[in-house]
């Protein structure tokens with residue numbers, strides 16, 4: 001007739017071990033500052049839309065509505081026609 005050791009009591013004490021406190025706080029990291037990102041001109045980006053199907057990108061979707069609103073009609077890589085009246089076609093100058 002042996003008595004079982006009180007193992008349960010030992011396990012109970014183990015659960016009382018406090019979790020280590022995370023002293024390393026990340027609050028020291030400064031937010032982004034100083035690097036004033038000059039807004040790049042949208043015209044600097046290469047054209048992303050081929051409106052005439054010749055394989056050369058010639059238009060931009062600067063409004064982000066999925067439709068071209070700026071066109072490079074002379075092939076110099078810079079937009080020179082714009083749709084400002086929203087009809088989807090370059091406006092006559």
Ligand SMILES: [Ca+2]
Nearest residue numbers: 052054056058
């Ligand atoms: Ca094209």
Ligand SMILES: [Ca+2]
Nearest residue numbers: 072076078080
């Ligand atoms: Ca152009």
Ligand SMILES: [Ca+2]
Nearest residue numbers: 083089090091
């Ligand atoms: Ca137009």
